[in-house]
Amino acid sequence: MDKQLDELLHQLTDVEKIQQQTHEYVQDLPDDTIDASSDDYIHLNNRHFFRNKDIYVSKHNRYARYPLHTHQFLELNYMYSGHCVQYIDGKQVTLNSGDVVLLNKGSSHSLEALGDNDILINILFRNKSIHLDLLDKLYDSDSVLFNFLMNTTTRNQTEPLYILFKKHGNSDVTHIINTVLSEYFFSRKFSNQIISSYLPILLITLVRDYQSEIINKSKQRLNDPVMLTVLKDIEKGYATVSLQSVAKELNYNRYYLSNLIKKKTGSTFTELLNQQKLLQAQLLITSTKLPISQIIRQVGFSNKNYFYSKYQEKYGHLPTETRNNK
Template sequence: MDKQLDTLLRQLTSIEKIQQQTHEFVQDLPDDTIDSSQSDSILLNNRHFFRNKDIYVSKHNRYAPYPRHTHDFLELNYMYSGSCVEHIDGTRVELHTGDVVLLNIGSSHSLEALGDDDILINILFRNKSIHLDLLDKLYDSDSVLFNFLMNTTTRNQTEPLFIYFRKRGNSDVTHIIDTILSEYYFSRKFSNQIISSYLPILLITLVRDYQSEIMNKSKQRLNDPVMLTVLKDIETDYATVSLQSVAKKLNYNRYYLSNLIKKKTGKTFTELLNQQKLLQAQLLITSTKLPISQIIRQVGFSNKNYFYNKYQQKYGHLPTATRNQR
């Protein structure tokens, strides 16, 4: 165990000092991160968490219950020490040291108050951090994680779900997460790249070493190798790929493949392709100084007005506003 990291995680935060006295929840997020328009839960958007990175790490504040909330990103909860009780989509889940819960986009959960020794770590990441080469590696094992992440990637999940990983015996998961935490809290050169590289290693190790239990209200699965090929081509060749080229590669009729994609994913080929192009455009806008016009061409949009329209639909503002926020 990293003593410096352990000491940091056990220190009282400013929020914890208040909650320790009052045992009442204190909001620690900016107002623009929270959407309280839903009557039954709070929606946390990704505006605060992913401004400059794809992965966000935090320690859960102790001594007060955390209200029911949902979010539009993936969340991994790791029980660093002690234990806790979560209520996820109506299911009571009790975590003990070393246990992990992976929450899908749209999952709704609340937490009971943590005690002195209960250290819960939140690792948040956008689904674009899950590359399809990882899913390809997991496919042969028919793993629950593969099905979970495929449903997340394609938004084909009609009901929120989560995976509960129970620790059994010795595993490298603890070491991997400690490394991620150390790189995050004691940032050095290339820390962000190291954290991003460790994420798929963490997920694969969880599948290999832990006893997993998938929790969902729907039995729907998507583990079709044809769809994996389609999605992988979209991810890697988004600027040039077409429905015709993928159909030719798979030796499928173009219209049959189009209908199959719609049936399996709930979206058309064009919608999936635009989703990937917009993700890449947003990444280039926030991480480079390239002119917007060059980015539009680089990600494969031929019509500038069409791009601006789709971008505003997805992100709620124009590309220039995204760059100014950075």
Template structure:
């Protein structure tokens, strides 16, 4: 265990000191990054990913954190002690070394953390789940593969969280703590190393937990062509069409369309729009490129249609993210 990391994590922050004195929750992010329109605290990604691809923080101790959801994926890791959470209505106790992966929209609250309870939050976005990673995981027959693939294809009817219990025989803690050291004590190439370790983390979770995370519904993703379609969308979202994919893969267009719908629960257009909107959202929140230009760059030809789909996806117009 890195002594510098240990010292940093146990050191009380200003927010922790305030919560320790008041025994009440203290908001630790700007109000502009909150969305309370649905009577639930919703954390948006414009604050967390302004200058980085992955955001890591220690969860503040000494007060409960209210029920909330987020626009991004969250991985919680219990560095030490224990943690009581309620995840989508289900009370859950996490112990040292346990990991929970929460999908976009998953609602959870976190109970009071004591002095020795160190919970780490690792935040990342769906765009960080690349098709290449899914291809590596697809033969594992694990629930993690199914979970990540459902996120990638935009299936919002699937399980919203996965819990990985520490068995004492996995390398997950080593991987996570390597990521933490690069993040909290950055050196040259730290950002690149962190990004490279994200798929390593997923692969380690799959390898070490595959026997306890079997998913009976995996057969629906055994069709290799689905990965080829997703790969085309992932890499050529700005120009790809169903016609071009069908031609490239030597499939009848109508047959391929029906197969995509049957295997993913989404039409080709829905999958393509999801990828285009994700890319547009990233550009809108992290660059100064005019929205009109972004619309064209990601492949939309109709401005009104883009605004309609953007609002459906993010519950507000793109101008709010500027």
């Protein structure tokens, strides 16, 4: 499979064939993916990348400089082979084979043209792809990655930030990413679930095996065990948890905790809870044959019409369309 993957990644795409001849950037994304474009920035949204999936993987097209762009999702760049030079929030960053850079939401970056053997992999994921058990483990180790992910999750980060992971000795990172790539490009049954399961393993392995450099203009670190408890309780007990039960666990006044959650995350407790319920509902819709009505009850929605309204608001279509597309 590794040989087959290697051949696929080195094979010229249609865009690369053009860029190889012209050395000029070819825009290959759907028009509705770009919210705004100017001489300074291209602003990318989530619509194209996360249709019926939480993680999007692609090979970066070679032979032309990629213009400055920004987006509202997390991006992991992995240097599969060769090297690349990119500029992240104005700072030059060079990746060599095996290196990884993790970019925060809102970071701006551009890339110099890649050569024949420069294979750069983009792995895009949303906050909900980050399992709270992962944050808990990283919090115990006082990891720089915990602070990065926690800032992203709670929206308490005012400055763009990224982490550069430099390969150092032997590591399982290459094997993990190659497994993710094989499952993605040679999709089989349950490939999406396998890829999602590998994401926390990949992040923890990066912390363990790689030398990391955290780049944060404000140099602020956030360790917020209260918000971590709230988010963990929502993730684990989404079907039955309530603001009152979480407030009792933390020994907080319910109204005070409600205001604190809004201040820290930008969302109400109910909004966070609905996000988790909808995520679980979508997972059950795409990975099981359970009736939609049973899924609605199982994830904790008591009003079917309310569920359908929120689901369509979040995903842009009804649950039956999700299942049919899957």
